[in-house]
Amino acid sequence: MKSRTLLLVVILWAGVSHYASAQRISVGVNAAEAALLSPNLEIGIITGRQTTLHFDICYSNNPYNLSLRLLSAGSEFKCWISKSPLNRLYVGGRLQYSNYDYCRDDDRHYGxxxxxxxxxxxxxxxxxxxxxxxxxxxxxxxxxxxxxxxxTPAVTAYGISFVPVKLGISFIFIIA
Amino acid sequence: MKRFILIILFLSVAHLPSESQNIIYVTGTIYDKLTKKPVNVSNIEVEIYAYNTVAAALEQKQLMENSEFTEVVVSPDYTGVVDRNGYYMVNVASTGAILYKIGIGNDIILEEVNDRLTIDVYAIVENYLQAAVASADRLEIGALEPQSDIEGNYLYLMTPYSIPSNTAKSNVRLILQPILFYADTKDTIRYLKPQVIDGAEYSINLLRKMDFHPENDKLYRYVDKEHPLTSEKQTFVWSDSVYVEDPMRNYTVTGCFQFEDYSRILKYTEQPISSMRPRRPTRFLKIDVAPFVLNPDDYPESPKRERFTTEKEISILFDINKATFDMTDSITVKSLENLRKTLLDVIGEEGSKLKEFHIACVASPDGNYEKNVSLAGRRMDNAILAIRSYLPKKTGESVYWVSSSRVAGWEEVAVLLEKDGKDHEAAVIRDIVSQYPKDQTIQSRKIRNLPEYRSVIVDYLPGLRSVRYSYTQEIYRNPTGEEILRKYQNDPGFRNGDKRLTTYEYWKLFQMVEDPAELDSLYRMANRVHMEITGKPWIIPSNALAASAIRRGEVDTTLLAPFVNYTVSNTDVRIKRSFGDEIINPEPVVANQMIMYLNARNFMQASRLSRILKDSDTNAVLKSYAMALGGYYKGGKTPEEMAEAQKVFHTIEKTSPFNKVVINLAMRLKTNDKIAEKTMPECEAAAETTYEKALIQYLWAIIYQRKFMSRNDILSDMERQERLIECFKIDPSFIEIAESDGYIDHDIFQAARDMYLIQR
Structure with missing residues (x-):
């Protein structure tokens, strides 16, 4: 766990520091996640005339008394159709790592x-x-x-699922 | 006690009748009530009438409101003046009232003064806006009724243009780049200031792209920050004032409309955005100012020694291989005889002395170089001796004799050959010269052996042989005026310029010769002589020639340009010199030059001179002309400027009936149009020339045009065309004027011209 966390931080830091110099930066908060009592933060960097790269992290710890602990960190690359970043429509791709531990009625899933x-x-x-x-x-x-x-004792399973990648209602502030 | 109360009562009442009506200066701005912006008087007619009592104002207001197409006689105590920006000023009694009539069909506003010095008025100008919106229903971007005026050297342009709905969006920028052309040749003159309109969203996104420093956007200073672009139907106004070198030419402006987003051009179109028929309000203003004369006593000349040098070429042949003249050659004999006569004339002239004589020859390079040099030198020495013998011995001894000679190089022959396209022969000669650069004799030998020598080269040698002489004579004379006049009248040599007079003699003659044509000729000769002696033109004849040109209606601004010093901002500035007082910027010279520039329609230069010319009664009219032709007879940003404009206006009014009509029509206000109309009978009585008679009909056409615009009646419509036809009949040159004059409706002009051509 510690090594995974460390690896996560290193990746994020490497990604941000590579682009952060002399770029326009924005910070944002996803209100949808905040409504789920999950503090989150997103940092965005404008990488080109119509592209941006975003890094976000979210932590959820038993919100609303649900037995749920979630730590996720992700990066998203956005391509802006309007040719002006942070304006109108974009399409993008997201890569996210999540570590979760969910328990319901003694039925626990973690991984x-x-x-x-x-x-x-x-x-x-x-x-x-x-x-x-x-x-x-x-x-x-x-x-x-x-x-x-x-x-039953713990069983390790590998699998692929079709999941929602993101649901965001974000307020973003352009710092520089 | 009772007495005390009575006194108090008396004092409290006594001041009432003694409250006098002070006439005060009221200013303010007329705003559009809806947009809260000042009305643009170019778009909408504004009339301001001031009455010293509220009752009189109310009565007039009722009259004006109840009239339809009948003319209302407006008799205010004062009339206000309003500039393009809606700023007005008017004199009125402090207890009076002011009526504001804005546009056609709108309510008349009455404002009681009540001792206020500033009264801003908010008027509904809906009627005008509705008209604009109705005509803006277009499918394409386009200009709506472009307006242009030329006053002075400035072209004033104002064009509303409409953008149909769904053409623009809030994330788009519109750039309007106007380009100025000559209307006749379509040559581009220059690019004008662009107008940039951003959508609200575009504006924010661009700001982000510019790192929140808007000045990083190169077009930021042109952006209209008050009116964002939207997808709705919109109307914008583009206006500019452009300096034009020649205000009598016609100009046109094309607007390049470009819609773009952050990275590409979405739409581009070019549309004309100016009227091809500008108005020239003061075009017919006649500058009726007599030229100014210099007093010759302010520029006295005294007899002095003057030196003249004359230089000529002479055709002389020498005997072959000898230093003596070839007297068998008739041209040589004649040339020497002419030279002898010339020198004898010089020494025989009264007060004249021959001071120097120079003679120089150039020999051709064929033959032995040293021999040629020696022979040329001996020839010149011999020539000096021969020429010296023409003069009395004593005279010859006091002359400085100089002779010189040289032998031309073969390079010079090559140059002559190349001029005639004989490059091969020239190249051969240059080749030989480069092989033997220091020995011309060997060069000659080698060139003589060329096959081309006899056939081609030898023909060019005589062209190098030449003899030139020059002599310097000194003249000193101190005759009386009568003696000078007698000599001038009796000797045609002085009258036609073959013989010279001294500047003192010319100065005397200026005051004695009376015939204008002869005087002009004398002035020109005198100026030429003065240039030779001093290297500068002479102020007296220059000013006289300028005055003469002004009387003939001609323009020559070069005559007096050397005598105007722009670094000195006053006239008749006297500076003490060793020879006496020097006068900088003599007032007659500055005034004449100003008249020249006004006649040349160069208002920039005329206004520069206007600042130098001091204020006086004689100059007031001239300065007013300059101001009026520059457009400063109306408007003004400050009360001082507005007062000055009024003064100019009234000064011009008084110059002549024609000018009164022209300047009143230039105001483009109904009140002034009526004054112009009332003045027309005076013009008709004063008209003498064909031009003036035609101009009267032309001015009537303008007056009836204005009446038609305000009343829309058939009589005015017919009259404007009839008057124009009559004008063309009297002077067809007005056809060209009317064709490009924005004061005349284009359709009416075409109809009148067609009718004139049929009836001709």
Missing amino acids: DALILGPTVGYDFVLGKRWVLELSTGCGAAFRNERHTDVS
Whole structure:
């Protein structure tokens, strides 16, 4: 776990630091995740005339008394149809790593998942530096999961599932 | 106690009748009530009438509101003046009222002054807006009724243009790039200031792309920040004032409309956005100012020694291989005889002395070089001796004799050959010269052996042989005026310029000769002589020639240009010199030059001179002409400017009936149109020439055009055409004027021209 976390941080840091120098940067919060009591943060970097790269992290710990712990980190590459980043329609692709631990009625699922899939979204210009983004996406999740319940010992399973990749109602602020 | 109360009562009442009506200066701005922006007076007619009592204003307002097509006689106590930006000023009693009539069909606004010095007015100008919106229903981008005026050297352009719905969007930028052309030749003159309109979304996104520094956008300074682009139907106004070198030419402006997003051009179109028929309000203003004369006593000349040098070529042949003249050659004999006569004339002239004589020859390069040099030198020495013998011995001894000679190089022959296209022969000669650069004798020998020598080269040698002489004479004379005049009248040599007079003699003659044509000829000769002696033109004849040109209606601004010093901002500035006072910027010279520039329609230069010319009664009219032709007879941004404009206007009004009509029509206000109409009978009585008679009909056509625009009646419609036809009949040159004059309706012009051609 520790080594995975460390690896995650290294990847994120490497990605951000490569592009962060002298680029326009935005920060955002996904209101949908926040509504689920899951603090999250997204950092976006404008990488070209019509492309941006975003990194986000979200942590959820037993929201609304649900037995759920979730740590996810992802990156998303967006291509803006309007040729102006953070404005109007985009299509993109998302890569996300999640570590989860979910328990319901003694039925516990915990493990890691790597999720990959396309996304699409629309940005509304609220002001010079403010943007409201609505986004969604779905894709495939490659799971390495352990499943256990009261009666059976833990079983490790690998699998691929079709999952929603993203559901976002994000407020984004352009810093520079 | 009672007495005390009575006194108090008396004092409180006594001041009432003694409250006088002060006439105050009221200013303000007329705003469009809907848009809260100042009305553009170029689009909409504004009339301002001031009355010293509220009752009089109310009565007039009722009259005006109740009239339909009948003319209302407006008799205000004062009339206001309003500029393009809706800023007005008017005199009125502090207890009076002001009526504002804005546009056609709108309510008349009455404002009681009540001691206010500033009264801003908010008027509904819906009627005008509705008309614009109705005509803006287009499928394509296009200009709506472009307007252009030429005043002074400036072309004022104002064009509303419409963008149909769904042409633009909020994430799009519109760039309008106007280009100025000559209307006749279609040559591009220059690009004008662009107009940029951004959609709201485009504006924000561009700001982000520019790292939130809007000045990084190169077009930022041209962006219209108040009116964003939308997908709705919109009307924008483009306006500019452009300096034009020649205000009498016609100009046209094409607008390049480009819609673009962040990376590509979405739509591009070119449309004309100016009127090809500009208005020239002061075109017919006649500058009736007599030229100014210099007092010769301010520029006295005194007798002095003057030196003249004359240089000529002479055709002389020498005996072959000898230094003596070939007296068998008739041309040589004649040339020497002419030279002898010339020198004897010089020494025989009164007060004249021969000071120097130079003679120089060039020999051709054929033959032995040293021998040629020696022979040429001996020939020149011999020539000096011979020429010296023509003069009395004593005279010859006081002359400085100089002779010189040289032998031409073969390179010079090559140059002559090349000029005639004989490059091969020239190349051969150059080749030989380069082989033997230091020995011309060997060069000659080698060239003589060329096969081309006899057939081609030898014909070019005589062209190098030449003899030139020059002599310097000094003249000093101090005759009386009568003596000068007698000499001038009796000797044709002085009258036709063959013989010279001194500048003192010319100066005297200027004051004695009376015939204008002869005087002009004398001035020109005198100027030429002065240039030779001093290297500068002479102010007295230059000014006199300029005055003469002004009287003839001709323009020559080069005559007086050397005498105007723009670095000195005043006239008649006297500077003490060793020889006396030097006058910088003499007032008559500056005034004449200003008249020349006005006649040349160069208002920029005329206005520069206007700043130098000091204010005086004699100059007031001239300065007013300059201001009026530059467009400064109306408007103004400050009360001082507006007062100055009014002063110019009234000064021009007083110059002549024609000018009164022209300047009133130039105001484009109904009140002034009526004044112009009332003045027309005076013009008709004063008209003498064909041009003036035709101009009267032309001005009537403009007046009836204005009446038709305001009343839309058949009588005015018919009259404007009839008057134009009559004008063309009297002077057909007005056809060309009317064709490009924005004051005349184009359809009416065409109909009148066609009718004239049929009736001719």
